[in-house]
Amino acid sequence: MAPITSKLEKIAAALATARATYSKTNPKSFQIHKESVGTLPGGTTRNVLHFKPFPVILASGKGSYLTDVDGHKYLDLCAEYSAGLFGHSHPVITKAMHDAIDNGFALGGANHFEGRMAQLFCSRFPSIDKIRFSNSGTEANLTALALVKAYTKRNTILVFRGGYHGGLATFGKDGKVAGSVMNAPHKFVIAPYNDIEALEEIVEEHKDDLACIFLELMQGSSGCLPANVDFIKATRAKATEVRAVLMFDEVMTSRMSTGGLQGLLGVTPDMTTLGKYFGGGGQNFGAFGGRDEIMSMIEPGHPGGAYHSGTYNNNVTTMAAGVAVLEEVWTEKVATELYQMGEWLQDELRRVAEGTILQVTGVGSLMTLHFSSKAIISAADVQESVAELKELFFFDMLRRGFFLAQRGMISLMTVTSKAELETFVEAVGQFLEERHELVS
Structure with a gap:
């Protein structure tokens, strides 16, 4: 077998390993997905939720956390694609x-x-x-x-x-x-x-x-x-x-x-x-x-x-x-605090991303992470970013206990604390350090 030399090859190999690890640790999600694909196109009624090898099947949510059918608990940073602003079961x-x-x-x-x-x-x-x-x-x-x-x-x-x-x-x-x-x-x-x-x-x-x-x-x-x-x-x-x-x-x-x-x-x-x-x-x-x-x-x-x-x-x-x-x-005080929390998180993510190709775009409590050496200012720029790195990041965050949209979008909830978000910032820093060869 020829040695892996290019960065794209290394990203592909890392992604394949991440998918395999995900598949191995989520057998119940796989089984439910397998039973659904015969009657639901893609196994879900929302295309945005689908990803390979199969989507995680969520079982419950409480406050700022989600639990899937395999018992994994996640800090919810997707928040139902911005609809779950107030957390679960407020x-x-x-x-x-x-x-x-x-x-x-x-x-x-x-x-x-x-x-x-x-x-x-x-x-x-x-x-x-x-x-x-x-x-x-x-x-x-x-x-x-x-x-x-x-x-x-x-x-x-x-x-x-x-x-x-x-x-x-x-x-x-x-x-x-x-x-x-x-x-x-x-x-x-x-x-x-x-x-x-x-x-x-x-x-x-x-x-x-x-x-x-x-x-x-x-x-x-x-x-x-x-x-x-x-x-x-x-x-x-x-x-x-x-x-x-x-x-x-x-x-x-x-x-x-x-x-x-x-x-x-x-x-x-x-x-x-x-x-x-x-x-x-x-x-x-x-x-x-x-x-x-x-x-x-x-x-x-x-x-x-x-x-x-x-x-x-x-x-x-x-x-x-x-x-x-x-x-x-949804009071003025709560709205202001959430906006400020989002601006703080964006600044913190940019801080740990310094020296890498990770970029953050957004306003307030809505943001998206991109992996690109080119400035992200348009939808075309997003499409040209390294999608495989974003997917690798998604699987690595799942493994660390963080649930966000696969496309890299983060939507904050009013019930999520700054301390919880600090653990996410730390996890992002660890990802960038461990994957330094791929994100530099």
Whole structure:
């Protein structure tokens, strides 16, 4: 057998060993996966959870920890891909849900939670005069796009390379629609992210039919890539200039303050979409809201208006959990502390990564780790990073008792302590030291 000489060969060999170790120590996960693949494509109903040789099967969660079916315990740094903001089985949220269940659910009418929840959102987000609820961020985004088209009587939606607005509105690094057969059939035009000149040119080209500029303030799924403030302000100016709607997708970034990342940046859109953690982290939730004149289009009986409904839009347990979150759990103090904790963790990870190709991108409590010798500023840069090193890092962290997204994303929870995160920083330092030959 020829000796292994190149760095890529060494990474591949280390990864093969890590996968083999994982397979050997997770027999119950393998068995459950084996029984599932015949009826579930890939053995799961969420592609993002799949990885080779098989995904870990989780059994329970408590506080900031997860336990899998093989009995391994992990500090949860994935937090249900940012939805599990408050940890597992938060007592206030659990009580609210249990109380709601005790009084009956699936009632088939309006309930006393939904109006209160709407008031709380409108008081926190200056961009939201009125709001409607749905069952996911994906659903909220698609409904909001349809509403914006009805309001403007225009059809073109401007989105950005690397953008992800749910499984039916995904846009690749190369400016093409990724998995186009699955995307909603809107008239999308795709602009480079963080490029003001290109934005201005594309808006000018489509100004007569431009319904909406649709922007993530940080591209979460593409690698936690923040939009710069000047670019965000430019989207506001151009949307106003051509009378298009500016819509911010804050399904992930709303956690940066009680008024979202838009509240910290001081830029107000016409529409905002939300999702994930507002339902308590364990309930399906989505929302879209904005200016009164836009949202009035779905007022019952509105002349020439639109119709919006859905059986579980006001699901009692979700609404009860949401009110508890907004009234008792997600306070300004908690939001500020979490943001600061995230900034501290990013700084600590950059400190231990000095002298290696490990990079950290993100805002506040959402971040992604990348292995690349090139600066990570776009989705294309993320795609060109060393994916095998990221996978090796994922398996090494699992072995050390840390659970994060395989793509390297970290999403902090309010219940996780600084001391717990310090153990993670230490583990990352150990990884970089042990794998120094591969990451230098």
